[in-house]
Structures are given as structure tokens and as C-alpha cells.
Amino acid sequence: MRHWVFAVLFACVAWLASPRDASAEELTELTRGLMATDDATVEKVVLSISQRTEPAALHTLSALLDGNLRVDAAGHPFLNVAGKLQPILANGPKEPQGKLATPSVDNRLRRSLEPVIASMKLSSPDRSIRLAAAEDLAKRRSDDLAPLLRKAQAKEQDSTVRSAITLALAQIDLAGSDKALRLAAISAMQESGDGQYKPDLDRLLTKDETGKFREPDESVRRAAAAALSRIESRMFLYGMVGNVFYGLSLGSVLLLAALGLAITFGLMRVINMAHGELLMIGAYATYSVQRLFEQHFPAQQDLYLIFAIPAAFAASATVGYLIERSVLRFLYGRPLETLLATWGISLILIQTVRLIFGAQNVTVANPSWLAGGVPLLPGFVLTYSRVAVILFSAVVVAFVWFTLQKTPLGLHVRAVTQNRQMAAGMGIPTRRVDSWTFAIGSGVAGLGGVALSQLGNVGPELGQGYIVDSFMVVVLGGVGKLAGTLAGAFGLGMVNKLLEPVAGAVLGKIAILGFIILFIQRRPQGIFALKGRSAEVA
Amino acid sequence: MTTATTTATSALAQDSGRRLENVLPKSGWITLGVCLLVFCVSVPVLNSLPLSSALHLPDYLVTLFGKFLCFAIVAIAMDLLWGYAGILSLGHGVFFAIGGYAMGMYLMRTIGSAGVYRSNLPDFMVFLDWKELPWFWKPFDNFAFALIAVVAVPGLLAYAFGFLAFRSRIRGVYFSIITQALTFALMLLFFRNETGLGGNNGLTDFKQIYGYRIQDQSTKVGLYVLSALGMLCAFLLARFVTTSKAGRVLRSIRDEESRIMFLGYDPTRFKLFVYTLSAVICGVAGALYVPQVGIINPSELQPSNSIEMAIWVAVGGRGSLIGAPLGAFVVNGAKSWFTVALPEFWLYILGVLFVAVTLFFPQGLVGAVKRGLPRDKLAALLSRVRK
Numbered sequence: 060m061r062h063w064v065f066a067v068l069f070a071c072v073a074w075l076a077s078p079r080d081a082s083a084e085e086l087t088e089l090t091r092g093l094m095a096t097d098d099a100t101v102e103k104v105v106l107s108i109s110q111r112t113e114p115a116a117l118h119t120l121s122a123l124l125d126g127n128l129r130v131d132a133a134g135h136p137f138l139n140v141a142g143k144l145q146p147i148l149a150n151g152p153k154e155p156q157g158k159l160a161t162p163s164v165d166n167r168l169r170r171s172l173e174p175v176i177a178s179m180k181l182s183s184p185d186r187s188i189r190l191a192a193a194e195d196l197a198k199r200r201s202d203d204l205a206p207l208l209r210k211a212q213a214k215e216q217d218s219t220v221r222s223a224i225t226l227a228l229a230q231i232d233l234a235g236s237d238k239a240l241r242l243a244a245i246s247a248m249q250e251s252g253d254g255q256y257k258p259d260l261d262r263l264l265t266k267d268e269t270g271k272f273r274e275p276d277e278s279v280r281r282a283a284a285a286a287l288s289r290i291e292s293r294m295f296l297y298g299m300v301g302n303v304f305y306g307l308s309l310g311s312v313l314l315l316a317a318l319g320l321a322i323t324f325g326l327m328r329v330i331n332m333a334h335g336e337l338l339m340i341g342a343y344a345t346y347s348v349q350r351l352f353e354q355h356f357p358a359q360q361d362l363y364l365i366f367a368i369p370a371a372f373a374a375s376a377t378v379g380y381l382i383e384r385s386v387l388r389f390l391y392g393r394p395l396e397t398l399l400a401t402w403g404i405s406l407i408l409i410q411t412v413r414l415i416f417g418a419q420n421v422t423v424a425n426p427s428w429l430a431g432g433v434p435l436l437p438g439f440v441l442t443y444s445r446v447a448v449i450l451f452s453a454v455v456v457a458f459v460w461f462t463l464q465k466t467p468l469g470l471h472v473r474a475v476t477q478n479r480q481m482a483a484g485m486g487i488p489t490r491r492v493d494s495w496t497f498a499i500g501s502g503v504a505g506l507g508g509v510a511l512s513q514l515g516n517v518g519p520e521l522g523q524g525y526i527v528d529s530f531m532v533v534v535l536g537g538v539g540k541l542a543g544t545l546a547g548a549f550g551l552g553m554v555n556k557l558l559e560p561v562a563g564a565v566l567g568k569i570a571i572l573g574f575i576i577l578f579i580q581r582r583p584q585g586i587f588a589l590k591g592r593s594a595e596v597a
Numbered sequence: 598m599t600t601a602t603t604t605a606t607s608a609l610a611q612d613s614g615r616r617l618e619n620v621l622p623k624s625g626w627i628t629l630g631v632c633l634l635v636f637c638v639s640v641p642v643l644n645s646l647p648l649s650s651a652l653h654l655p656d657y658l659v660t661l662f663g664k665f666l667c668f669a670i671v672a673i674a675m676d677l678l679w680g681y682a683g684i685l686s687l688g689h690g691v692f693f694a695i696g697g698y699a700m701g702m703y704l705m706r707t708i709g710s711a712g713v714y715r716s717n718l719p720d721f722m723v724f725l726d727w728k729e730l731p732w733f734w735k736p737f738d739n740f741a742f743a744l745i746a747v748v749a750v751p752g753l754l755a756y757a758f759g760f761l762a763f764r765s766r767i768r769g770v771y772f773s774i775i776t777q778a779l780t781f782a783l784m785l786l787f788f789r790n791e792t793g794l795g796g797n798n799g800l801t802d803f804k805q806i807y808g809y810r811i812q813d814q815s816t817k818v819g820l821y822v823l824s825a826l827g828m829l830c831a832f833l834l835a836r837f838v839t840t841s842k843a844g845r846v847l848r849s850i851r852d853e854e855s856r857i858m859f860l861g862y863d864p865t866r867f868k869l870f871v872y873t874l875s876a877v878i879c880g881v882a883g884a885l886y887v888p889q890v891g892i893i894n895p896s897e898l899q900p901s902n903s904i905e906m907a908i909w910v911a912v913g914g915r916g917s918l919i920g921a922p923l924g925a926f927v928v929n930g931a932k933s934w935f936t937v938a939l940p941e942f943w944l945y946i947l948g949v950l951f952v953a954v955t956l957f958f959p960q961g962l963v964g965a966v967k968r969g970l971p972r973d974k975l976a977a978l979l980s981r982v983r984k
Contacts, residue, residue, distance in 0.1 A: 328770070329770070330770045330773070330774060386952055386956065389956055390955060390956070393955075393959075394769055394770045395679075395683075395685045395769065395770065395773065396911075396955040396959065397955070398685070398770055398773060399904070399907055399908065399911060399951050399954075399955050400951055400952045400955040400956065402904050402951055403908075403947070403948040403949065403950065403951020403952040403955075404948065404951075404952060405948075406944045406945075406947055406948035406951070407944070407945055407948035407949065407952075409944065410941070410942075410944040410945050410948070413941075414941070527774075527777060527778050527781045527900070530774045530777075530778070531778060534771060534774065534775070565785040565786060565788070565789055566786075568781075568782055568785055569782045569783075569785070569786060572778050572779065572782045575775075575778075576758075576761050576762070576775065577761070579762075579765050579767060579775075580761060580764070580765045
């Protein structure tokens, strides 16, 4: 026997050129034993494998349980992953030698394997495996593992793993009869604050048909009620953290959508109903840049977003400039007609995009450095794309602030916003300021489109959904002040997301509209109003 | 309602004793009579001609014209508000839909147990597994109540909303946007199943109206004639308001609100009066519309529908009570034709219509006819663009 194994190992060494170790050799021999036909032998072999400490032993048994274990003629274990073979032994042969076989697993073996594997995992030297095993066991109640868990709990040094084991035990203890253990179990659940134990605790507090509590012991009931309220408040807190984050994220989207609008509305007192379509054009520009990179620079695919930002700005700014020069220019002093004309333009833009890109939504993939997120709390993942949108909106606000406050154009814009006639009298070319401002405001909308493309699908009707909300931001924030738009956007975003779980999305929206109407009763000029002496309000 | 609109109604009442000539000149009354004849008599007669006749009017056209007449009523209501008081509401679809829903609820109740599920409840309630009729449905068994609701619900909503909006001096584009937001919010509300109005399917499958079977051609012709009469009544009512003293105040508000305020008038009351009246007319139009098309659902509340109502008036001619219904006919006629013949170009045409009317024909068709085609103005604009 020994000689035979040595012969195989030499063959391995020949093309592996790595030192072989005695443990692998022993495991190989044991694995071959799994192919035995009589149950007693197999069980004995399983027991001896389970005594071993190396990771390969655990992998072999887990594969056996899942039915993915393949054993070659020499006894080397392989893992079958969706039809592809992976060697389980780190230093073993990479390819199976001789005929491959699948050890048979019946239900009896499966039942005995489960606790064996659990105990192996719980005593693994690797902390992450122990933690994963304990958390896995805590998810479902497994009564027969109680003694094993208790042993592992006593041995465990790491506090995180120990509390996970305690929780796994708590579910078993709660169903038991020992009062002290049950109270300890409830307090462990209370400590965890995890919502998955809510049904267990709820059950203790329900009454049966005769009106008596299902749980006769009053102290247990009281403990359960306390634990429940703790868990509920913890869940509420987590929910709130999530909602605040989503509110911030929605607020920055609204901000990006409303920023350009607030500038152009403040300056020219015209409502640009095609503003949403400028967002949409920015999003489609992002999509086009992405396609360009896909076809010509697939290696630099991840960088497309960097180039999409100026492209989207330029595309939307150009369209905005053309709208101003060709239509709005001739409608000064007629704000209501401007509203209708820009609505017409928005229809034309939507239909044009439909003809070019098709009526279907297109998907803009996040670059790999924006995909995914960090799970921060149970049930709440901080996605990178949303964080990036929040940061991006901060950058855009800084850009707009700089343009308005520190450039000659910004000075002119502010002057015309405050008093058009006076500014014209001072020699400011108001018409040229209008054109440039409209282009910049539209370009900012294009930047908003870049952000939207990272959060969802891009379609011809993308902009339509934002037009009402962005105007609400402008109405709430007032015109001519950046701070007003900021406050309006984040105020609306937050209120929207915080109301949603309480009132539902639709009633929340209606409540917000009602709030805005009532708010305007007190402050018709928005939160931040420019001071002036005109009898005309807005 | 009385306190706020006292001034407006008293301004109306002061010259209620004036002669009919003040409302319309003699030639106008004659033209109106001809219109009455054309709308109410010729269409039913042409429709009743035998199929073989070259002059036979197909059944579907009667219903289509009926629909256009309802839109024309809406256009008159919009014109009263926008053309004469300078208030552009982008939320008149709300009042139209509410009037329609009020009528639709009555029509649903008259189905009785003849629905798909043979239940006494409307089909969608059976589908949602509701056991009992919600309280606000109960009075709609009564036709008279439904008729009152058609007028009262849009009126009350407009009064409450307008009171808040005009009191805080929301005007111009702010008002337009707020009304659009109202439309959007109500659309979301009506889309919900829990609202109890059929969710996104709305109310449909009507069987009869006031005892007449809704599928019968005679019922359809009857509804058409009612719509035509409704339009002429709306026209006369609007004409009465605009030729009265209150109408003059409204036009001054449109042109120079601050000055009319400094002259001692309270613009809020006049605006509130005309806004509420306009909403009521819209509600009636909706109630006439629903039995003819056989369905009412929340898509009527889409903001784009309300904006299209404004373009009817703009195309026909603002500030002209003849222009507004004319615009409704022209735009909707074009829509019916284009969405069949060239569906992908309809949005372009509608978009260009919005832009062209505002840029080149601010007085609409009526203005263009009055002054001849504005060639010199076009040339001036072209030269400005070239510069």
C-alpha cells in the first residue's frame, strides 16, 4: 500500500515540483476509503477524516455532503464546481489520475455528516470559518447540535464568534424547559437586536383560542416583551439610518436636477419645461460614451465615466444654448408662452431620442470601481454609486458656486437676476448673459443626467419624472440663492424618504405637496428670498 | 363660498338686467342659431341616412365628434381662465377627470349585478376581494346625486386649492407649476387600488345610462346632442361672464394686476370665482365625455393631458371664445388623423405646434384670420434670426 502511494506521489512531484506533505498523503488514503461499499466502513472513514485539522479535510466532507465530491483512482479528492473539477488538496495533482468516481451518499450518511461538519467548522483554527458556521447555525434551529454548540461555546476565545454561538444556542434554549436558560436566551436575543428573532419572541406573547397566553410563565413573558421592544427600536433605528442615507441620495439627485433650473428660472423668470429632457440628454451622452469605449477602448472601459462628464455637460449645454437662441429669445416677457414652447421642445427632444436610440430603456453599467457597496448594518448596504452621486453633487455645487461668485460671468448673472433693467443700464449685455447662463444651467442638468445614469435605467422619458420635483425644489428654495436650492433639495429628499415608510410613497408625495402649498402661504418667496422693494411677488 | 366671491357675483348681478345684445350682437345670436342647427340637427340626420347614401355619417364619427365637443367645452373653460384672467392652469385635467369619475361611479352602480362576476359590487371590487361598498360610493346609486357631484366636487376642490393659492398671491408660472404638481399627486392617488376607484384600470364596462343602453346608437346620438348643447351653454355662460363688469375686472387683472389692486379691487376674489367656474365647466365636460368613450382611468390625469388642453386654446386663439373650441377641434382632429397615419411623427407635430403657435401666432387661428397672415411679422422675425 505505502509503496503504491509513494509511486503516485513521485509522479506528482515530477510535474508539481512542490514539497509533498504527509497529511495530504494520509487524507488521500482516507478519501479512497469513502468509496467503500459497506456503510460501516464509510462511517468510520468519515469519523477519521473529521478528526483531522487541515482545511482540506473539511472541504472534502462538505463536498461529500453537497454531492460534489469526485475521487480519482488514486484517492485524490476533487471538487466538482458546475462541471469543472478543482483539486481539494493544495499540493495534490491538478488533474485527476485514472478513472473518476462519485462516492454515494444516502440519507443516513447525510444526517450523520451534518453535525460532524458543523463541529469541524466550529473547531476550525480559522476564525472566519468558525464565525460563518456559528452564524449559519444561528439562522435555523438545530436541536441535535445543542451539546456540540455548548462545547464550542465553552472553548471559544473570540467574543464575536462566541456571541454568534450563544445566539444559535438561544433559539434551542428558548424552546426548552429550563427557565434560567430560557431567560438567558431571551437576553441574548435582546442583546443582538436582530429582527430575525422577532417571530420567536412574538410567539411567546400570543394568546391561544381560550384567551390564555401560550407562555404560562409571566417572568419569561415580561423578559420577552422587553427584548421585543429593544429589538423593534433597534430595527427602527437601522431603518432610520437607511432612510437618512436614501434621503441624502435622493436630495443630491434632486439638487442636480434642480440646480440648473434654479439658475435659469432665477435669471429669466421663465420655466424651462424641457429641463428634464436636458437631464435625459446628459444620461444618453453618458450611454454613448460608454458604447464608444466598449467598441474602441475595451481595456479602458472603467474610465468611460470620467470622459462622460464633460461630454454630457457639452451635449446638454449645446442643446440648451440652441433652445435659448432659437426660441426663448423671442419670448421675453411672456413667461406662460415660454412654458408652453419649452414643453413643445421637450416633446421634440423625446421623440428625437426615441428615433435615434429606440424607445426601449438602455442600461448604463456602473464602472467596476462604483459597483457593489459595503454592508454597514443588517439590511442596509451603502452602495458606492449612491455615495458617488452624493459626492458628485457636492462637486457640482462647488462648481456652480465658483462660477456664480468668482467669475465675471457670475457677477453679471447675479446682477441681472437682481435687477435686469438696472444691470442693462450699467452696460451689462443682458441678452448675452442670458444665453450663456442658459447654456451653463443646461450643462449642469447634463451632469445630473450622468448621475441618474448610474442609479437606474436610461430611457426617453427619464426627464419627465423629475420636472415636477425639481420645480418643487425651486418653489421651496426660492430663486437666486444657491443655499435655497440646497435646502430645498435636501429638505424634499429627506422628508420624502422619511415619510415613505410611515405614509407610503404616494400619500407621502401628496403630503409633501400639501406642505409646500401651506408653506407658500407663509413664505411666498421660498426659504431664502432676495431682498427687494418690488410690489410684485415673484 | 359666498363671502369670497361676493364682489365678483355682485359685479355680475349689477348688469344682469342688461339686454341680450350685450352678451352677443344680433348677428352673433343668428350665428349661434346656425351652429345649433349644424351641431344638433345635421349630424344626427346625416347619421340616420341609409348606409348606401354618400352623405351617411358613420357611427364612430358621431362618437368622435361627441368627444371633440367635450374637449371644446374644456377649451372654453381654459380660455375663460387663461385668455381672460391670465391664469394658466396646468391642472384642468384634474377637474375633467373628477367630473368623469363622478359620472363613471354612477354608471358603475347602474350595471347592478350584470357584471362579469354577477355580483352587486363593481367588478374591480370583487377582484380586489372587497366585501362591502365603500361609504363614498353609496350615494352614487342616485343619478341626481351623481349630477350634483359632477359640479360640486370639482368646484369645491378648485375653491379650496384656489383659495390657498391666490390668497398667498401665487401667480404666473408659479401657479402653473403648482397646479401641475396637484395633477401629478392626484394621478398617483387615483392609481392606487386602495383609493377605491378602480386603480389603474379605472371604471369601465358600462351598460346603461339613466335606463338607456349605452351601446345603442340612439343613446350615442343623444349623448352627442347633449355635448353639443353643453358646449353652446358653456359658450353663452363664458360670454355672459366676460361681457359683464366682472369680466372687465378679470381682463384688467390679466393685464395689470398690481394696478387693479391699487384701485381698490381684490383680485383674489375675482380669480377665485373664475377659477372655480372654470373647474365646474371642466367637470361637466368630463361627465359628458365618460359615457361616450366608455372608460375613465387615471391616465386622464397625466400632466401632459392638462398641458395639451392649453395648446388647444393657444392654437385657436386666447381671449376668443370662438377660437378656443375651434382650437380643440383642429388639434384633436389632427391628433386623430396623425396617430393613425403617421404615429411616430405626431409628437413632432404637437411639439412644433407648441413652439410655432407661441412664436408666430400668439393670437392663434382667430388672430391670424382677423389680421390676415402676418407676413410682415414673419419677415421681421426671420431677419432678426439672420442677424
